[in-house]
Amino acid sequence: MSTPDISQLTAAQQEALQTYTAVTDQDPLAAIPLLQRCEWNVQIAIARFFDGEPTTDPVAEARAALPAASSRQTSNLQYESLLSSSHSSASSRPPEDRVEKVDTSAAGMTQQQPSFMLSALLVPFNLVYRIFSTVFAPFGFLVPSFISRVLSRLLTRRSRPARRALAPADNAARFIREFSEEYPEHALPFVESGFNLTLDNAKKELKFLLVTLLSPDHDDNATWVRETLLSQQVASFLSSHKDELLLWGGNVQDAEAYQVSASLNCTKFPFVALICQSAETGSSGMTVIMRAVGPMTPSELVAKLGSAITAQQSELRTARSQRAEQQASRSLREEQDSAYERSLAQDRERVRRRREEQEAQELAERQAKATQEAAENRRRQVEQWRKWRAQSLPSEPGPDSSDAIRISIRMPSGDRVIRKFRAEAEMEELYAYVDCHGVIDASPSSGEAINEPEGYEHSFGFQLVSPMPRKVFELKSGGSVGERIGKGANLIVEPIDDDDES
Numbered sequence: 477m478s479t480p481d482i483s484q485l486t487a488a489q490q491e492a493l494q495t496y497t498a499v500t501d502q503d504p505l506a507a508i509p510l511l512q513r514c515e516w517n518v519q520i521a522i523a524r525f526f527d528g529e530p531t532t533d534p535v536a537e538a539r540a541a542l543p544a545a546s547s548r549q550t551s552n553l554q555y556e557s558l559l560s561s562s563h564s565s566a567s568s569r570p571p572e573d574r575v576e577k578v579d580t581s582a583a584g585m586t587q588q589q590p591s592f593m594l595s596a597l598l599v600p601f602n603l604v605y606r607i608f609s610t611v612f613a614p615f616g617f618l619v620p621s622f623i624s625r626v627l628s629r630l631l632t633r634r635s636r637p638a639r640r641a642l643a644p645a646d647n648a649a650r651f652i653r654e655f656s657e658e659y660p661e662h663a664l665p666f667v668e669s670g671f672n673l674t675l676d677n678a679k680k681e682l683k684f685l686l687v688t689l690l691s692p693d694h695d696d697n698a699t700w701v702r703e704t705l706l707s708q709q710v711a712s713f714l715s716s717h718k719d720e721l722l723l724w725g726g727n728v729q730d731a732e733a734y735q736v737s738a739s740l741n742c743t744k745f746p747f748v749a750l751i752c753q754s755a756e757t758g759s760s761g762m763t764v765i766m767r768a769v770g771p772m773t774p775s776e777l778v779a780k781l782g783s784a785i786t787a788q789q790s791e792l793r794t795a796r797s798q799r800a801e802q803q804a805s806r807s808l809r810e811e812q813d814s815a816y817e818r819s820l821a822q823d824r825e826r827v828r829r830r831r832e833e834q835e836a837q838e839l840a841e842r843q844a845k846a847t848q849e850a851a852e853n854r855r856r857q858v859e860q861w862r863k864w865r866a867q868s869l870p871s872e873p874g875p876d877s878s879d880a881i882r883i884s885i886r887m888p889s890g891d892r893v894i895r896k897f898r899a900e901a902e903m904e905e906l907y908a909y910v911d912c913h914g915v916i917d918a919s920p921s922s923g924e925a926i927n928e929p930e931g932y933e934h935s936f937g938f939q940l941v942s943p944m945p946r947k948v949f950e951l952k953s954g955g956s957v958g959e960r961i962g963k964g965a966n967l968i969v970e971p972i973d974d975d976d977e978s
Contacts, residue, residue, distance in 0.1 A: 480508040492516050499782030500525045522779030526709060575751050575762040577672040578735035580644050641731045644670020651727050662706050665718065666725050671736050674724045675751070679762055682796050684717070684752045684785060688725040689737050691745035696771045700746045707774035713781060720792075721785075744769045748777065750784050752792060857929040859915075864926045865934075866912040869905065872896050881957055884966045885910060888938070899958030907936050907951050910969055940967045 482504060485493065489511075495518050496511060497504055502525065514521040642650060645668065652666050667674050671687075678685040688705065690697055704710065714723065726733025728745070740749050747769055754763035766784035768777055873880035873896045880896040883906070887893060893913065897906060909916075940949045942965055949960055949967070961967075 498786040526775035573764045689747040694745045709774040
């Protein structure tokens with residue numbers, strides 16, 4: 477047996493091979509014979525891979541039952557339909573595949589019951605349709621899809637919501653709780669949020685959204701859940717795609733799930749739809765890329781899901797890459813803006829500190845200058861006052877004065893001065909003499925009068941003390957020299973402040 481040559485395959489066959497190997501992870505050389513036996517029908521090949529090949533070939537039997545030309549045309553139509561359903565880029569999807577948010581308000585949940593007369597008239601047609609759909613299901617591809625959809629809508633009654641309406645999140649929690657109670661062995665990762673929020677999360681995170689709608693009134697519901705939805709193949713498939721797939725489930729007896737079934741054009745239960753973002757609907761649009769209607773085997777469901785995900789993965793991968801680049805660019809701009817703001821804040825802080833330091837320095841210079849000017853002004857006023865007071869001091873009493881009091885004064889410089897004062901002279905005169913002693917001899921000889929400085933109040937920076945026994949002759953106590961000192965005394969000049977002006 478010769479080894480198949482992949483290079484000799486057509487573009488359509490290579491694309492079918494790529495889709496098949498992406499789902500089954502089988503070696504391409506080993507997959508080509510199986511695809512050839514299945515007439516390059518990917519869904520049939522995947523089903524045979526998981527379930528094993530039957531003893532008779534249903535494709536060959538169906539082809540033999542039809543005319544040769546019709547069989548060849550039917551096979552081509554099947555393959556073209558498969559490609560068009562698996563690859564959204566090959567042809568534009570119908571508008572009904574667009575998925576929008578459902579109305580969860582009380583008004584949007586109100587459902588109108590069909591009239592009794594209409595239901596009675598449709599019962600025979602409904603029965604005939606069920607028999608026809610069951611017997612001729614293998615040849616369903618011969619009937620155009622829009623005719624099948626119209627007949628299903630007319631002849632199939634949907635379950636109307638008959639339970640108390642809850643908030644979307646509470647609806648999801650109730651569905652998960654009831655599903656877990658009925659099937660305690662399940663480990664399906666249903667999301668506990670409303671459909672609209674789950675749809676937004678799938679759109680934001682660029683993930684697939686797998687919607688499962690169940691109808692407890694349907695005869696095949698429990699069997700399909702146990703044999704297909706809870707099968708090991710489906711569980712393994714969901715586990716292998718857990719990072720890129722969200723699973724949302726609903727009971728059509730709930731108003732929200734019923735609204736979702738109407739939005740997704742559900743015609744038969746159980747119903748599974750795979751939704752993701754598509755380039756055809758724009759960056760914010762979500763599209764149904766796969767529908768699984770009615771009972772089917774686990775391998776068929778996994779094959780349909782795998783084909784749809786594989787066909788859409790490259791587009792989502794590109795969208796994720798673009799979003800990552802945009803996020804990286806946005807983060808880079810934010811970091812640059814943040815660094816610029818920090819640098820600008822640091823520059824502003826340096827300018828503020830420099831300005832504050834300059835202002836503090838200028839204030840200190842002004843204060844020092846004001847202090848120096850005040851000290852200089854006070855020094856001039858003290859000097860002027862001393863000159864003025866020195867010229868107003870009375871002269872020393874003569875030898876013939878009987879009430880003259882002789883006082884010996886030791887100056888801060890260590891010199892001792894002896895002088896006589898009149899007994900009735902005030903103590904201020906004694907203090908003034910001591911304070912003006914240094915300028916008495918420097919008084920102007922021309923007789924020019926020196927005025928008392930205006931606004932100046934002189935204070936003496938010393939006190940006169942008698943050493944033994946120690947006694948302080950304070951000026952504020954007042955009195956005359958004779959009253960305070962007596963016939964004579966030896967006094968010492970003691971400074972009482974840190975002024976150098978003495």
